Amino acid sequence: MQPTHAEVARTLAAGHLPATAHIACRQGPYPVRHVTDSQGRVLLLSPRNGALTTALRPADGVDDTALVLDISDLPPVAGAPSLGRVWVAGWAVALTGDEARAAALDYADTDAAPDLLDVGDTQVLHRMDVAEVRYERNGVLVDVDPDDYALAAPDPLRTIEFDLIADLADHHVHEMAVYVRRQLGPAAREGDEPRVVRLDRYGFVVRLGARLARLSFPRPVSDRHDLAHLLHPVLCHRCTAGQEAA
Known part of the structure; x- marks a missing residue:
């Protein structure tokens, strides 16, 4: 038995690895702090006046921003094979009020960052609904069905x-x-x-x-x-x- 592509993608995207964001019509990439919630949606934590928050401000007439999250595996020890790389694409929207508070609790399930206490003040949470997932390993690129990705669970031993x-x-x-x-x-x-x-x-x-x-x-x-x-x-x-x- 081996992990499915969807399970590996969820494991890589869970929030324990460095990630960068490529944002539509913006220069970049931008380093990001992120986790995924129980449905695989990406939560992005950033300073209210920071470069990422500024880049994610939607254009006039829309309320979300397209972006791609790029995450590569870091093998745990020398000589270990890499799990590969995943790209998660979708649209991000800034959260406020009850949505922001609920998302902060979801974020804390993976990373209890002290900055979460400042969400709504100096910190902002964006949530990205996932529209496309691509996974690459050893030069082989596959498309992962977003529904399969959402239903998969990150590996419990990864951390x-x-x-x-x-x-x-x-x-x-x-x-x-x-x-x-x-x-x-x-x-x-x-x-x-x-x-x-x-x-x-x-x-x-x-x-x-x-x-x-x-x-x-x-x-x-x-x-x-x-x-x-x-x-x-x-x-x-x-x-x-x-x-x-x-």
């Missing part, structure tokens, strides 16, 4: 992926190596030391020298605790063996 990989590298190198070699069989050549370089809800990617291999979990995991439960027999095989012997 802690580095910590999980570091823990495996610091404390469980031998156990993971034994497990990977057992799973790959003859494909795990002698001398290649397996090293976990990516993790997501569906499995993990291992580097063996110059090669990469993906191993899937029996089922998707929901969070860190669920992952620990799933990996316990692998990482604590001595405990399991002792229990069986008893």
Whole structure:
């Protein structure tokens, strides 16, 4: 099992990676602070008198502004493959009143930025309704259906992926190596030391020298605790063996 294009797009756009905005009829690009809400709509937080807010002011006679958000993955460790790049396009509108307050709560679910307390005063929230999503990886560009994107969920392990990989590298190198070699069989050549370089809800990617291999979990995991439960027999095989012997 692997993430769908829609799931990867939602993961990249969730708000944990740097992004830039290309705004219609404006010079740019503009660096942005953003998250996505539960429906995948983009929320942009910016100073009221800042360059982004100025660029997003709609032309006379309209109430929204077209823009494209450009987000590239940052691999968690050296030697890890990139998840690629996503472009999310749509129309942004400045929020006020109850809409702004509700959007600030949505924003805080991903990033509890102190500036959210100043929304409506020195800070502005824009919401972008998504009209088009394009995803690129390894030179292959695909169009993601906006409805599929909206229904997909960001990967629950993305924000802690580095910590999980570091823990495996610091404390469980031998156990993971034994497990990977057992799973790959003859494909795990002698001398290649397996090293976990990516993790997501569906499995993990291992580097063996110059090669990469993906191993899937029996089922998707929901969070860190669920992952620990799933990996316990692998990482604590001595405990399991002792229990069986008893």
